[in-house]
């Protein structure tokens with residue numbers, strides 16, 4: 372399981388004063404030292420946090436892969452193709468939203484996504500679509516030829532009790548369908564130190580994107596430590612899940 376750290380909110384603090392600190396490029400290097408497997412930034416059309424200069428410098432500075440989140444527009448496609456990140460995740464964008472609210476509406480509105488996907492693929496950029504864990508949309512993402520889907524974990528994060536268990540089942544089913552259709556499966560949004568374990572344990576999921584919770588903790592304990600602690604929780608959740616599968620297998624083999 373790879374952990375990609377989204378450092379948008381380091382840029383949010385900088386933009387609060389329109390100054391040059393804290394620098395997300397420095398933050399990315401610290402996140403890497405803490406064990407991040409990749410760095411994610413969302414270049415929004417309104418440039419409310421990450422700026423074009425950040426994307427350019429990150430591309431040249433970091434040692435791990437850069438995952439650039441963008442809306443499926445021709446302006447953003449051009450920036451992505453000029454920059455050449457390892458991966459682009461296409462996300463829906465509304466100016467009024469505080470953060471990305473839902474997955475891409477691929478069933479009714481795939482027309483903007485398809486040409487951008489093709490353009491990125493032409494340049495050898497790995498493509499991912501941020502979608503709700505809905506089987507119809509997973510199928511549509513595969514039809515469109517994306518390499519990966521990032522399953523939106525926002526509803527899971529907002530749920531509790533029985534509903535949360537149901538959301539985990541929904542994510543698991545979407546992850547399995549994605550794998551059957553040949554997609555790589557990622558997940559993210561709203562994940563925290565408290566709720567990440569069941570998502571980290573999803574079978575077939577290979578990448579998590581986590582931002583706000585890690586940057587919030589970093590304000591108190593430092594970014595390197597905040598990333599290391601998140602990695603440790605994910606590792607333990609993965610090991611626990613693998614252990615449970617092995618136990619079930621052994622019980623099946625030795626059982627009556």
Ligand code: PXP
Nearest residue numbers: 471501559560561580581582583
């Ligand atoms: N994945 C996607 C596609 C996102 O848009 C975001 C938020 O920018 C995240 C993951 C990270 O969400 P959070 O900041 O809640 O961890």
